Amino acid sequence: MTRFDIPGAIDRRAFLAFGGLAVAAAVIGPAGAAELYGPKPTGAKTGGTLNMGLLVEPPGLDPFHQAADARIRLTVLIYQGLFYESPEGTAMPLLAEGFDLSGDRLVYTVRLRKGVKFHTGQPMTAKDVAYSYNYIRDPKNGSPGAGDFAMITAVEAVDDATVKITISAPNAALPMTLGNKYGGVVPAGYFDDPEAKTKLNQASVGTGPFKLSEFKPNSNATLVRNPDYWEPGVPYLDRINFIFVPNAASLLVGLRNKRIDIATLARPQDVKQVEGVAGLTVERKPSFNQKAIDLGAELKPLDDERVRRAIALAVDKDEIMRASIGGLGNVIGTMVAGMQDSWGAPADKLANQKVDIAAAKKLLAEAGHPDGFDLTLTTIIGYDWMDAAGVILREQLGKVGIRLAIQRVELGVWVKNFQSKQMGFTFNDWATVPDPNLLFYRHFHKAPEGADFRNWKNDAASKLLDEGRVESDPAKRRDIYVRYQQVMAESVPTIMLFSADHVVVRGQKVQNYDQHPTGWYYGLARTWIS
Amino acid sequence: MGVYIAKRLAASAVTALLTSIVVFLLVRSVPGDVVGQMLGQTSDPVAAKALREFFGLDQPVWRQYANWLGRVLAGDFGTSWTRGQPVMGMVGSALGVTIQLAAATLVLATAIGVPLGILAAIYEGRAPDRIVQAFNLLGLAAPVFWIGLMLLVGMSSSFDWSPPLMYVPLHESVSENLSIIALPVLSLALLQAAAYSQFVRQSIVSALGQDYVRTAVAKGLSTRTVFFRHLLRNIGIPLVTFMGLILIQILGGAVIIESLFALPGLGRLLLSSIETRDYPVLQAGLLVVVVIAMLVNLVVDLSYRIIDPRVRLS
Numbered sequence: 001m002t003r004f005d006i007p008g009a010i011d012r013r014a015f016l017a018f019g020g021l022a023v024a025a026a027v028i029g030p031a032g033a034a035e036l037y038g039p040k041p042t043g044a045k046t047g048g049t050l051n052m053g054l055l056v057e058p059p060g061l062d063p064f065h066q067a068a069d070a071r072i073r074l075t076v077l078i079y080q081g082l083f084y085e086s087p088e089g090t091a092m093p094l095l096a097e098g099f100d101l102s103g104d105r106l107v108y109t110v111r112l113r114k115g116v117k118f119h120t121g122q123p124m125t126a127k128d129v130a131y132s133y134n135y136i137r138d139p140k141n142g143s144p145g146a147g148d149f150a151m152i153t154a155v156e157a158v159d160d161a162t163v164k165i166t167i168s169a170p171n172a173a174l175p176m177t178l179g180n181k182y183g184g185v186v187p188a189g190y191f192d193d194p195e196a197k198t199k200l201n202q203a204s205v206g207t208g209p210f211k212l213s214e215f216k217p218n219s220n221a222t223l224v225r226n227p228d229y230w231e232p233g234v235p236y237l238d239r240i241n242f243i244f245v246p247n248a249a250s251l252l253v254g255l256r257n258k259r260i261d262i263a264t265l266a267r268p269q270d271v272k273q274v275e276g277v278a279g280l281t282v283e284r285k286p287s288f289n290q291k292a293i294d295l296g297a298e299l300k301p302l303d304d305e306r307v308r309r310a311i312a313l314a315v316d317k318d319e320i321m322r323a324s325i326g327g328l329g330n331v332i333g334t335m336v337a338g339m340q341d342s343w344g345a346p347a348d349k350l351a352n353q354k355v356d357i358a359a360a361k362k363l364l365a366e367a368g369h370p371d372g373f374d375l376t377l378t379t380i381i382g383y384d385w386m387d388a389a390g391v392i393l394r395e396q397l398g399k400v401g402i403r404l405a406i407q408r409v410e411l412g413v414w415v416k417n418f419q420s421k422q423m424g425f426t427f428n429d430w431a432t433v434p435d436p437n438l439l440f441y442r443h444f445h446k447a448p449e450g451a452d453f454r455n456w457k458n459d460a461a462s463k464l465l466d467e468g469r470v471e472s473d474p475a476k477r478r479d480i481y482v483r484y485q486q487v488m489a490e491s492v493p494t495i496m497l498f499s500a501d502h503v504v505v506r507g508q509k510v511q512n513y514d515q516h517p518t519g520w521y522y523g524l525a526r527t528w529i530s
Numbered sequence: 531m532g533v534y535i536a537k538r539l540a541a542s543a544v545t546a547l548l549t550s551i552v553v554f555l556l557v558r559s560v561p562g563d564v565v566g567q568m569l570g571q572t573s574d575p576v577a578a579k580a581l582r583e584f585f586g587l588d589q590p591v592w593r594q595y596a597n598w599l600g601r602v603l604a605g606d607f608g609t610s611w612t613r614g615q616p617v618m619g620m621v622g623s624a625l626g627v628t629i630q631l632a633a634a635t636l637v638l639a640t641a642i643g644v645p646l647g648i649l650a651a652i653y654e655g656r657a658p659d660r661i662v663q664a665f666n667l668l669g670l671a672a673p674v675f676w677i678g679l680m681l682l683v684g685m686s687s688s689f690d691w692s693p694p695l696m697y698v699p700l701h702e703s704v705s706e707n708l709s710i711i712a713l714p715v716l717s718l719a720l721l722q723a724a725a726y727s728q729f730v731r732q733s734i735v736s737a738l739g740q741d742y743v744r745t746a747v748a749k750g751l752s753t754r755t756v757f758f759r760h761l762l763r764n765i766g767i768p769l770v771t772f773m774g775l776i777l778i779q780i781l782g783g784a785v786i787i788e789s790l791f792a793l794p795g796l797g798r799l800l801l802s803s804i805e806t807r808d809y810p811v812l813q814a815g816l817l818v819v820v821v822i823a824m825l826v827n828l829v830v831d832l833s834y835r836i837i838d839p840r841v842r843l844s
Contacts, residue, residue, distance in 0.1 A: 053695065059567065059806045060612040065581065067570030139576030142584060144569040146577045197584075198614025217613050217620055218794035218802055219697050243696050246789045246798070250695065253682055257692040412562030412807060419566060419578075 034086035036094070036231075037525040038514030048529035049239040050510065052521070053251045053260035057244040061215055062200040063184050064136060064191075067144035069431065069519065072181055074242060076520045077223060078119075079184025079206035082110060082129070083175045087517050089342040089434035091175035095129070095185055095207060105170040105472065110163045117228040118187055119204050119211045126157035131188035133165070133178070141191070145182025147442060147451070170470045172477060173437035180520075181433055184208075209235040209525045218244060236528035255280060255505055261529075262506040262513060267384050268326025274505050281508070284328065284501040285515040288338045289431035291324070291385060293393070293495040297455040299424040306367040308492035312352035313360035314400045315393070321498040323392045324385035329500040334485035336432060336439070337499035338517035343436045345482040350489040360400040372401020378426035379406060380414050385500070386427045421453055428494070431519060436481045437469045444493060456493040535832070542824040546817060550602075553816045554595050557809055563587055564611045564807040585611055598813065608810040610803075617814045620799065623699075625818060628788070628795035630700060632780040634715045636773065639722035646723065647730025654735055662727060669724020678717035678790045685713065695792045714791040718784070722776050729772050733765040740764075766837040774830035778823045 058070040063079045083091035099110040116124040135141050137149035151174070154166040167174060186205045190196055204212035207230070210223035221242045225235055243260065245251040248270045254260040255274060265271050274280050295311065297303045317331045330337040333353055335344030347353060364372060377393065379386035387408075394404040409417075417423050432439040446452050446462045464484040471477040488494070502515045511530050514523040565581040582588045586597065601608060607617035650662035686692045693713055698706040737743060742764070746756045785797025796815060803811040834841045 051696070057802065059802075060614070062614075066568050066612070068567070139574050140580045142565075142569075142577045142581035144574070144577065147574040195609075195614075198609055198611075201612075201614035215613070216697075216794060217610075217615070218624070218788075218798045219792075241696060243792070245695050245792045247792070249679055250682060250692075250790060250792055253686045253692045254695050257686060257690060259692060259695050410562075411805070412560065412567060415566050415570065416562040 034088050034090070034092060036084055036086075036092060037522045038516070039512070040234075040526060041236075041512040041528060044236050044512065044528040045530065046233075046236045046528070047238050048236075049241060050237050050524070050527065050529060051241045051243055051259065051261045052524075053245045053254055053263040054242050055245060055248060055251060055263075055266075057218065057246070058221065060201055061204075061212060061221065062197060063182060063206075064141070064143050064145075064186075064200070065197060067182070072518075073520045074221060074223075075184070075206075076180045076208070076522055077210045077240075077524055078204045078208045078212060079180065079186070080208050081180045081184050082112075082178040084522075085176060085179045085181075085433045085516075085518065087338065087434070089339060091179065091435075094180075095124070096175075096178075099175075106167055108165040108167070108174060109158070110165060112161045112163060113230060114161060116207050116230045118207055119226060119228075120187060121228065122187060124185060124187075124207055125160045126163045127160075128188045129163045129185050130155045130157045131190075132183055132185045135191055136183040143182060148177050148182065148438070170472065171437070172472045173435045173469065176433055176435040176438060179433055210237075210240065213239070218246075220244060235525045237524065240524060255507070258507060260507075262504065262510050264515070264519070265503045265505055266325070266500065268328055271326070271328060271503050271505075279508055281506050283504045283506070283515070285504065286330065286338045286517055287431070287499050287502050287519060288336045288434060288517045289429070289499055289519065290332065290336045291321075291329075291389070291497045291500060292428045292430075293497065294423055294426050294428045294454055295493060295495070296421070296423040296425065296453075297457070297493070298422060301367065301369065301373060302425060303455075304367045305491055306363045307369065309352055309490075310360040310363040310367070310400060311397065311402070312489075312492045312495050313354075313356045313363070314396050314402070315495055315497075316355050316396055317495075317497045319396070320389045320392050324387075324389040325498070325500050328503055329498045331498045332496050334488050334496055335436075336496075337501075339432075339434055339436070339439070342434070343478060343481055345485040345489075349482065349486060351486070352489055352492060355396075357399050364400060364402075369401070372403060374403045374405065375425055376405045376407050378414065378417070378424060379408050380427070380429070381408050381410050383427070383429055386429070389427060389497075418453055421451075421455055423453060433518060436477075436484075437465070440481075440484065441465050441469060444488070454493040456491070458487065458491055458493070461487045461491070531832075531835075535828070538828050538831075542821070542828070545824060546821055549820045550599070550813065550817055551595065553813055553820075554598070555591070557804075557807075557812050557816075558591060560804070560807070562807060564809070567806050568612070598810075602814075607814045610811050611808045612803075612806045613808070613811075617810045620811060621796070621814050621818055624794055624796040624799040624815070626699065627697065627793055628781055628784050628797065631711060631714060631718070631784055631787070631793065631795060632777055634711060635718040635722060635780055636777055638715060638719035639726050639776065640773070642719065643723035643726025644730050646727035648734060650727065650731040651734035651738070654731075659731075662731070666724040666728045666731075669721050670728065672721070674717055674721050675786050675790055677720055678714065678787055681713050681717055682790070693791060697792070697794050710791070711793070714787045714793060717790075718780060718787055722780070725776070726772070730765070730769065733768060734761065737761050737765055763837065767834055767841075770830055770833050770837065774826050777826050781819065781822055 056070045058074055059068050060066045060071060061075055063075045080095050082094060082096040084094040086092045095113050095116060097111045097113050099108050101108055112126055118124055133155045136143045136145045137152050139146040151167045151171050152165060153168050156164045158164050184206050190205055201215050209226055209229050211226045213222040213224045215221045223240045225238050251263055252270060252273050255263060256277060275282055295302045295308050301307045321329055321331050333347050333350045377390055379390050390406045397404050442451050443453060444456060444461060445465045446457050461484060464480055468477055468480040471480055502519055504515050506513060509529050511528050513527045516522045565578050569578055586594055610617055610620055646662045650659040653659045682692060693710050697710060700707040742760060746760050784795055785801055788795040788798040800815045
């Protein structure tokens, strides 16, 4: 039995009881590294209202059925899972206090935090935890998280403060999966009411530091401090108004005139307009997102690996990055910028990263396209970086004879193509939580275990993804994922271009906001107003 | 008159019904649905199926329509699929914002446009006319988002002031509400005032050459009487038609200005429900737009009779 604990929270009796069986006593996370939700401030004052401007409005606030990132950014402040995705890539206990792992690594016995209350006032028990996770993992309930939880075979309440989670095969990413992206712990039986799904947009039933006060479409979502919150002394803010401003010009004017206290910006031209403005601070943080070119093998001639390699050899990532986000990010190889140190393969170990027009032309000739071919790139309307990047990409591919046409489609159409594995040749823009299994498995493992959206059907890659999921030794696991990334760089189902930084603009009164690399607004749980 | 109104309303109801069918089919012909939007890139087929059943999207379209129509006839527009709020409440409050915007714009545009048009007509070909014409040209040529943006940026850089971004309804705070809608109303009104004044000028200039004006002047009536009793009354009908058109145009076309100034109006509600494929909101919202357009037309037609008793409504 392996034991995982946060320092200082070790239950000695349980430790001794299982001690004889212990494989190794492990502690999650580097000691003393990350703090929950970001660094705790000194001299923080309680009170005040923060106005945050959002360019993208969350389509809904239901963490169980709504996958949109714009939703997750807000609801991580309202709902909590068992673990927190620390920026360093470890799963820190959140509603969990720690857990024991059985010798066969299939049973997690999770000890729950005590004294946690729901926004409804009722105390949280193991029954609620079991109910919530059983709800998410049953695909019939329609949660986008169901796929991530497919490896869980049972979640049971042992007693009020203990939950037993059984999985079908060892999975090193389980704690990270029990994070805050989908779901969260809600009172047992919450969804028995057929209207419950939609009621989550009106009243919150989570355990998080903030409660939902009102959600007005096209106007604002307002959160208020949860007076029963289990962490002592936090949060500091009384109220957060998330104001939906669909237009960057108004948002920038609002920031200048203090109608908006804080906002995150994505377009370089917007960032330029607030740089150097008195009273505004601009900060950049590395992210877990990636802007990529996907190469769906269902579209001929992208089924030919030589063609895909030729495309990769023609792409100058840095040029695309500078043209599309004005250098506000990092060019990447096969790992998002925020996880490069912990999980990324070194750039010199990856194939097809440097521009080599001659080699690309040679590959195309071998593949039977000595004069190049016509190809259509799909971009998504509203994703501004794709417009500039598309033009640059057309120039770059033109050098090897590929004649690129650009087709702009609406997001709903794009998602439909993606889900039906008909993505073709397209830009993509997506983000991950900090675990390589959660980053790669579903996207790149062959069907039916993975979704394999790009029809890659790569056996070697799938085998490595299986190994990486099972391996719990961090060093060995990293080695497996480095080898996986080498396969990916060699075979090119996708070309990961760059990670755009999170650019936060804030007024002077906003103190201690730390932007999480996921882009979610965890940091507001530690923010205060001077 | 009563029979006429009843007939018109009945015809409107039939039109609304037909429109609702077209709208119903149209919103469903756009690829993707609310489930795809909710589940995102990594959707599970079983989960997708479950949600489609929950929303009734697994049913044949005709049955979905029948179910929807049945509920609407019973006065229930349902609940928003993504917001969980009653559709009537959402459309109603959005409509309130847009109607306030449209009404204020109409009043301001009339107050600016009609006097300018009269002025230009009286001084036809002379300096005041030229100035008004220049204003009209500018107003008609400049896109509304540009005017709005210039006002926004101009106010910000000159006075360090910009409108609040979180909407407050009139009944909650008059001053706050007015400071929010002032710039959007001004942006829309400048554009409409230009169209207005151009129209009024044109109408008066052509009316001045008519026999009835010459007769009125010849029989010694004062300029004032000629103008208000005879001339204005005669251009009244086209003017009212024009007002109706402008009102419908503002109601349907406020989406740009609503987005620019972050107003939670009907245009923006429709746009966001297209993006999320929130069919109940979309269907109700479009239906409301159609019904309002028909009602405005009815009121315009009825006012013809008030302006000119010779008009027979049949």
